[in-house]
Amino acid sequence: MAELVGLTGNDAGAEALKDVNPDVVAVFPIxxxxxxxxxxxxxxxxxxxxTELIPVESEHSAQSACFxxxxxGARTATATSSQGLALMSEICYITASTxxxxxxxxxxxxxxxxxxxxxxxxxxxxxxxxxxxxxxxENAQEVYDNTIQAFRIGERExxxxxxxxxxxxxxxxxxxxPVELLGPEAAQKFVGEYHPAFSLLDTDNPxxxxxxxxxxxxxxxxxxxxxxxxxARHAVAxxxxxxxxxxxxxxxxxxxxxxxxxxxxxxxxxxxxxxxKVAADQAREKGIKAGVLKLRMFRPFxxxxxxxxxxxxxxxxxxxxxxxxxxxxxPLFNEVRSFVNGGCxxxxxxxxxxxxxxxxxxxxxxxxxxxxxxxxxGDTGELYRYIGLRE
Numbered sequence: 057m058a059e060l061v062g063l064t065g066n067d068a069g070a071e072a073l074k075d076v077n078p079d080v081v082a083v084f085p086i087x088x089x090x091x092x093x094x095x096x097x098x099x100x101x102x103x104x105x106x107t108e109l110i111p112v113e114s115e116h117s118a119q120s121a122c123f124x125x126x127x128x129g130a131r132t133a134t135a136t137s138s139q140g141l142a143l144m145s146e147i148c149y150i151t152a153s154t155x156x157x158x159x160x161x162x163x164x165x166x167x168x169x170x171x172x173x174x175x176x177x178x179x180x181x182x183x184x185x186x187x188x189x190x191x192x193x194e195n196a197q198e199v200y201d202n203t204i205q206a207f208r209i210g211e212r213e214x215x216x217x218x219x220x221x222x223x224x225x226x227x228x229x230x231x232x233x234p235v236e237l238l239g240p241e242a243a244q245k246f247v248g249e250y251h252p253a254f255s256l257l258d259t260d261n262p263x264x265x266x267x268x269x270x271x272x273x274x275x276x277x278x279x280x281x282x283x284x285x286x287x288a289r290h291a292v293a294x295x296x297x298x299x300x301x302x303x304x305x306x307x308x309x310x311x312x313x314x315x316x317x318x319x320x321x322x323x324x325x326x327x328x329x330x331x332x333k334v335a336a337d338q339a340r341e342k343g344i345k346a347g348v349l350k351l352r353m354f355r356p357f358x359x360x361x362x363x364x365x366x367x368x369x370x371x372x373x374x375x376x377x378x379x380x381x382x383x384x385x386x387p388l389f390n391e392v393r394s395f396v397n398g399g400c401x402x403x404x405x406x407x408x409x410x411x412x413x414x415x416x417x418x419x420x421x422x423x424x425x426x427x428x429x430x431x432x433x434g435d436t437g438e439l440y441r442y443i444g445l446r447e
Contacts, residue, residue: 074240
């Protein structure tokens, strides 16, 4: 029977891992992820889970341990943040190309320098082409639900890719909210027993892990990753639908909020989507038909589906909590723009919240007001903008 408790985002991630009870978890602390693994480590120490807990000396070692564990056929997880993700990036690429479905909550935090411990999306965006599925969470409930679903998604026979479950540092990781828990029995029944596609320990069927691929096979290896990521599009939707049948909380590749009649809209990731919904409600009270497209699945990128919505609305702002140097616009904006055809010329970008700077509903409401002016005038003006910045 489902249980409703108060949990932080870190607690929710730890509870999800506890309920799934993976075979192996590698742990290394980094702010603001530390409490997630502290709590799960306590479960392992107290015998609540049967997981083999591997404390390591760095994040690079954590992902290396996960690589070895998953290659041996074990259901495997870890967690990290910011510089930790950057340090393990070498092995993240190798994990994906070896088709090992490791699950990793990533507590989003700004990359140094300057040193900063607060939220933006620069860490996960830096690895957007590493071959990992990336799912973003709006609140603590979604952290819990997405982490459980990640095992089913990544382990699917036609996918076999690692999964990042992204949650905003401090904003979600350290904020307590009500979370409905499945409990171990229901969660483990949902994810099912793991049957690895291969194992280093299967001596009757010996395999080579990490072989040298020069010009003869490397290209084909990458093409197989592309196919697996394409299959992940359906896996995320299928698993989200099944999870909705179990819990009543339906998940898709994105969530549409008041978009059916919207004249203007915002596209965003993570916790900002909750604030954007409040701003949309406030804008509608003032006569602006505002809507929000909350993007849940960033990799694989649902570009065609987003373009259909953007073209229907006509005037849209993409909000990026990360920045791309030398490229006009943030990474999310440029991904959206690459799919949107001439049917929607009124597409603008707002970079916001770098290093954890707050974004509030009033500021987002001002974006909706600016979009109305753009729609009326037909003049998009500067495509690449900042909000909440001292120039």
